[in-house]
Each structure stands twice: as structure tokens, then as C-alpha cells.
Amino acid sequence: MSDIAYLNSEFMKLSEAFVSVEDRGFQFGDGVYEVIRVYDKTPHLLREHVDRLKLSAASIQLDERLSYEEWERIVREGIDRSGYADAKIYIQLTRGVSPRDHRFPVSAPLTRVMTVREIDLEDPQLRESGVPTITVDDIRWNRCDIKSLNLLPNILSKQHATQAGAFEALFVRDGFVFEGSSSTIMVVRHGVLHTPPEGPRILSGITRDWVLNLARANEITVAEEPVSLEMLLGAQEVFLTGTTIEIMPVVTVDEHRIGDGKPGEIYHRLYQKFLASIS
Numbered sequence: 001m002s003d004i005a006y007l008n009s010e011f012m013k014l015s016e017a018f019v020s021v022e023d024r025g026f027q028f029g030d031g032v033y034e035v036i037r038v039y040d041k042t043p044h045l046l047r048e049h050v051d052r053l054k055l056s057a058a059s060i061q062l063d064e065r066l067s068y069e070e071w072e073r074i075v076r077e078g079i080d081r082s083g084y085a086d087a088k089i090y091i092q093l094t095r096g097v098s099p100r101d102h103r104f105p106v107s108a109p110l111t112r113v114m115t116v117r118e119i120d121l122e123d124p125q126l127r128e129s130g131v132p133t134i135t136v137d138d139i140r141w142n143r144c145d146i147k148s149l150n151l152l153p154n155i156l157s158k159q160h161a162t163q164a165g166a167f168e169a170l171f172v173r174d175g176f177v178f179e180g181s182s183s184t185i186m187v188v189r190h191g192v193l194h195t196p197p198e199g200p201r202i203l204s205g206i207t208r209d210w211v212l213n214l215a216r217a218n219e220i221t222v223a224e225e226p227v228s229l230e231m232l233l234g235a236q237e238v239f240l241t242g243t244t245i246e247i248m249p250v251v252t253v254d255e256h257r258i259g260d261g262k263p264g265e266i267y268h269r270l271y272q273k274f275l276a277s278i279s
């Protein structure tokens with residue numbers, strides 16, 4: 001078993017994969033990406049991830065031509081070559097290699113990278129205890145729905161959280177919380193599951209959709225409406241969702257305790273349903 005890379009039509013060991021310093025992904029962050037979780041050799045929600053990749057690419061005028069079937073073949077071959085049953089796949093598309101110039105290159109083919117890596121699972125203890133979070137100003141641009149390689153505000157915020165001993169930083173603007181630096185936010189109030197609506201201020205999380213569908217199927221009312229800071233702090237439960245963290249219970253926001261300070265009943269119910277849905 002080994003970490004594998006796919007680079008512009010060729011598979012190789014991850015340690016042997018290199019991209020030019022003139023790649024626009026390196027020069028400008030001019031590209032888009034996806035993260036896919038593999039459970040038992042199966043890429044989870046692959047169709048949804050490839051669809052979102054194509055949407056992100058189209059949003060930045062990146063001419064991504066591979067069909068879903070071609071991506072499926074590449075992804076499955078990568079999983080087979082890695083030998084991992086459980087893994088994490090990154091796909092990155094950039095606007096190719098070209099002398100540095102803000103204008104798009106006229107004829108550079110885009111760079112396609114995929115890596116298949118061993119997954120380092122979150123500490124299971126975190127699901128028992130729940131995690132601390134902090135709030136940060138949302139200084140991002142107004143197209144957070146594009147899964148762009150430009151993640152500077154996200155990584156600075158995550159680092160800020162890490163230095164504060166927190167698991168995640170929650171982006172707040174004008175009194176409303178939008179999402180985490182690498183996760184979707186969900187809040188339970190009076191038994192209703194609230195999450196901010198899709199739009200330019202958040203990434204349309206694929207786990208978000210999956211978890212909302214699980215909630216609806218289990219008679220939990222869902223409200224896709226703006227979530228104020230007040231709602232967040234007054235919630236009975238808060239949790240985060242994302243491809244690699246799945247569902248993660250939050251027990252503090254800026255040291256303010258959420259609910260009774262333990263992962264709540266709706267979290268437990270949904271996480272059980274989530275585990276059942278992937279097995």
C-alpha cells in the first residue's frame with residue numbers, strides 16, 4: 001500500500017510527482033479542487049464531487065473536459081493502485097504552466113493532479129468530548145461557493161484556531177455565522193436543525209447535503225436560513241460537517257458553552273445514521 005499521484009494522465013508514487021514552478025496553481029492559486037473520502041475502496045458521493053468540480057472549474061473559466069466516466073475510471077484506478085481500503089483523494093485542476101502573467105495563457109493545457117493518500121482519522125475521543133471553536137471575521141471574497149485553491153483566509157483562520165487550542169474557526173460577518181474554515185456549520189434550536197443557505201458566502205458542502213437528507217428522512221425539521229451569532233450561542237447543539245470530519249460535535253464557541261457542554265442527542269442520532277449510510 002502506498003500514496004499515489006496521478007499527474008496529467010500518468011500514475012506514479014506521490015513522492016515522484018512534481019509540478020513546474022510556472023504552474024499557475026503555484027503562481028496565483030489559479031485553480032480549483034475537490035476532496036473525496038474513500039470508504040472500503042468506494043469513493044463516497046463521487047458523482048456529487050465531480051459535479052461540484054466541474055461547477056467550480058466553469059466558474060473560473062477553466063476548460064475541464066473530462067467526463068464523469070473518465071474521472072470515475074481515474075479515481076477507481078488510483079484507489080486500486082494505492083491498495084488502501086480507506087483513503088482521502090485530492091483532485092486539483094489549475095490553468096496550466098505558462099510564464100507568469102495575470103492574463104490567461106492562450107494555449108496552456110490545464111494541469112490535472114489527483115492524490116490518493118492514507119487517511120489519518122480524527123481522534124475518536126473528539127466525538128465523545130466534542131470540540132472547541134472560535135469565531136473569526138469573515139474576510140473572504142464573495143464567491144466562497146467556488147472550491148478555489150486560494151485558501152489564505154481559511155488557513156490563517158484555522159491556524160488562529162489551532163493556536164487558541166480550538167478545532168475550528170467559524171467565519172462571522174455582520175452578526176451572522178457562515179461556515180467553518182474547512183467545514184459547514186449546523187445549529188440545533190428547539191429541535192430544528194438550522195444551517196446557512198447555499199449561496200456565494202458558503203461552499204455547498206456535499207456532506208451538508210447528505211446530512212440534511214438524513215435529517216429529513218428521520219423526521220428532523222431542517223431550516224436552511226441565515227444563522228445569527230445569537231442563535232449559535234443560544235443553541236442546544238452545534239456541529240460541523242465535512243468530507244473528512246464527517247459530523248463533529250461542537251461544545252464551545254469562544255469559550256461560551258453550547259447546550260450542556262456535551263455532544264447532543266441529534267448529533268448522536270445523525271452520526272449513527274451517517275455511519276449506517278456509508279457501510
Ligand code: PMP
Nearest residue numbers: 182183184203205206207242243
Ligand atoms: N466549507 C469549507 C470552506 C470547506 O473547505 C469544506 C470542506 N472542504 C466544507 C465547507 C465542507 O464541504 P464538504 O462537505 O463538501 O467536504
